[in-house]
Amino acid sequence: MHVILVGSPAFDSLEYHLSDALQVLGHTTLIVDPAAEVFLPAKLTYWAARFNETYDRLVAERIATRIVANRPDLVLVIYRTMHPVLVDQLKRQLPGVTIAQINPDALTNLEKQQIIASDYDCYFSKEPYVVSALRDKAGLPAYYLPEGFNPRIHRKPTISKADAERTTNMDVLVYGGLYAYRARMVEQLIRAGINVVVFGMEGPYLNAAVKSAFRGRYLVGEEKNQLLYGARIVFNNLHYAEVTSANQKYFEINGIGAFQLCDHKPTLDDYSGIPTERVTFGTITDAIDKIRYYLSRPDERYELAEQQYQHFQKYHTIDQRVSQLLRITGLQSSSSTAYETVGR
Structure with missing residues (x-):
């Protein structure tokens, strides 16, 4: 055809x-x-x-x-x-x-x-x-x-998650278009003392704190695989107009084997291989609390990321x-x- x-x-x-x-x-x-x-x-x-x-x-x-x-x-x-x-x-x-x-x-x-x-x-x-x-x-x-996600493009690196995190040395990674809503949430993380690195397309109206976290390039290919996998936490705040659904990144991150924290949406219960309340947030305060929790528990991050990786390879x-x-x-x-x- x-x-x-x-x-x-x-x-x-x-x-x-x-x-x-x-x-x-x-x-x-x-x-x-x-x-x-x-x-x-x-x-x-x-x-x-x-x-x-x-x-x-x-x-x-x-x-x-x-x-x-x-x-x-x-x-x-x-x-x-x-x-x-x-x-x-x-x-x-x-x-x-x-x-x-x-x-x-x-x-x-x-x-x-x-x-x-x-x-x-x-x-x-x-x-x-x-x-x-x-x-x-x-x-x-x-x-x-x-x-x-595309399993031929969005691939897990061959090294262990622990080794990748030591090499990358990023606590929280955010990527995608840095529009005002996403930038405001990044700003809240920075104000809470969290080390955030941002990749993607720069939007207007960014304040100095968010600009300081911005690395100024769009992630694709092997670089994206390596940095997402190597970040301790990938923070995926969905667009406010995602009423019940997830974005493309939600599937890519899990398909690469990275550890993801994202907004809770009803459809995630159908997609996830683990209880969604463990890896989603309802408010920015909840997100900050979970980031702090998982940064101090690497073994739990590795286990959850691997469970999601296996599940998404099979179903998504x-x-x-x-x-x-x-x-x-x-x-x-x-x-x-x-x-x-x-x-x-």
């Missing part, structure tokens, strides 16, 4: 991992990058598309033309801001080909709700709240699909998610049980 993905081909992106998993499962793939189909630089394109529908439609039509020329059996659209004409044109020119949307973003990132206005054959979301709204109220064919790979997606779309036989389970 030939699958086209609409999104970013960047290494470690969701599109990259979906493509990789599809190839492992025996399919061919092509990532069509909307940024390569536009006439203006990326930032200008974003604003032009927001305020000029003619330009927005033209970009979508160009992308549709390229997709049609490659004759796919399945189209997966990951970008959430595509004009609905994209799906309309694909359905006219590719009758019978499934067009699906995968939204990995938090609820606040739906822009102008283009994905809701588009007539996709399937909508996949990691957020049960969004699935319910789309399916039960908007009448759309929406399905729950959690995120996962991107290969399993892709296999589930293909079953839902009817493109893979339901008799295949290799990747049946999403939760425990």
Whole structure:
């Protein structure tokens, strides 16, 4: 089967991992990058598309033309801001080909709700709240699909956790976009006297304390594996608009074998291989208390991290998610049980 993905081909992106998993499962793939189909630089394109529908439609039509020329059996659209004409044109020119949307973003990132206005054959979301709204109220064919990790990219280093921690020598590591909400929580940790190191993309309005903890680069590949695994605690504070779901990092951290402390969300009970109350927090005070507790108990950290690592290897790979997606779309036989389970 030939699958086209609409999104970013960047290494470690969701599109990259979906493509990789599809190839492992025996399919061919092509990532069509909307940024390569536009006439203006990326930032200008974003604003032009927001305020000029003619330009927005033209970009979508160009992308549709390229997709049609490659004759796919399945189209997966990951970008959430595509004009609905994209799906309309694909359905006219590719009758019978499934067009699906995968939204990995938090609820606040739906822009102008283009994905809701588009007539996709399937909508996949990691957020049960969004699935319910789309399916039960908007009448759309929406399905729950959690995120996962890529076992070929997100790999545990070969040294022991204790040796990795001695080499890295970081008490608490935070990574990702340093937007204001995350920065405020980092600030609270620093004020509590916790040694925090931050990697990722710098956001606006950072105070001096948070800037001093910021290392100024985005973690990918082997460096990410080594630093997450080597940090004593990886602090994963989820976006405030993650209503009940987890982010991609939640799966990556556990898949690498790192020790993770994150916000409690209802879906984590379905994902976790250990009682979630042991490795989640409800308030920043609770987070600080648990950080102090686990920093003084390395053996307990190692044991919990290893239990999560084994559990996530068994149940939460991107290969399993892709296999589930293909079953839902009817493109893979339901008799295949290799990747049946999403939760425990």
